[in-house]
Amino acid sequence: MANTNINEISKSLETLYLDSKFDKAIDLLLRSKSQLSDVDFHYNLGTVYTKMGDLGPGRYHLELAMKKGYIGSDLLNNLSVIKSKIQGIDLTLSNDVSDQFIGIVSQIPISYGISITLVLLILSVLLFKFKQIKNKYALALLIALSFLPIGIHQGALAGKTFAVNINEMKVYEGPSSVYDVKATLPGGLKFILGKQDSEWFYIDHPVSLSGWVKKEDIGIL
Structure with a gap:
């Protein structure tokens, strides 16, 4: 029953979006929040606001969807649209290299860093198991390097x-x-x-x- 309701919400939302009935689409999303995942709710709300030209709430909800773990090309495209329209400087548009770096890292969910670390750890163990790496010190170095993605992510965003x-x-x-x-x-x-x-x-x-x-x-x- 839950899946049926979600499908009905998705169809209704798509129809409202295509008909440019954005206010009704927002109302539907707000009423249906409890039935949607956090990613679906914030992504769709951010997309509708962006289409309406309300860049502030559009950016806010798209960034929240990204923080929740979604980083699809559609979301990135919507963010690019917003950045092309704003008349100001934010992290990713700053001339300062450190601002740009923090801005880029903040757009990568920590789950991606964890996944990369796990893949590198498995690869290191397999290389050692099949004797592609024979030195235990080399293995230890590879394992340490495997944690770099998480380390960089957490280090750049710590306390921010x-x-x-x-x-x-x-x-x-x-x-x-x-x-x-x-x-x-x-x-x-x-x-x-x-x-x-x-x-x-x-x-x-x-x-x-x-x-x-x-x-x-x-x-x-």
Whole structure:
């Protein structure tokens, strides 16, 4: 019965999408959230918002779908559409190499790193078993190197909190609206949050966007 309901939801969603009835598609998704997987819910919601031109919520839900483990070409294409339209700088569009690296790593689910590590571990053991590697020290080195994907992923993202601004957002010089506005940014930018002061967050990266933003303006990933 559950599968039947999901199929009906998918068909209805597809019809609404093709008929450009995006508001009804969003309403259907919200009503059906409990029956959908997290990936399906966030991916479809992000796709509809992107089609509507609401880049902030579109980016937010697509990034959540990616965080949940989905990294299909359709999702990546939707993200590319958003990045091509935003008039600003986020992690993946920054001129800073470290920002770009963190942005790229953040788009790779940890499950991918674990899978690569497991494949490399199995390969190392097989090479040793069939005497392609005869030195135990070489085997130990290969095993250590097998954990690099996880190490790089965890090392690059350790202690970092990512967010997307849902709507147009003002960046202030301090944690209050009494401070001067440094910049006004369009919805759909991805950045790394730093310290928090009550209902305000500081943008750490990219450095070009550094400043204070209201908690109500962002969606934390």
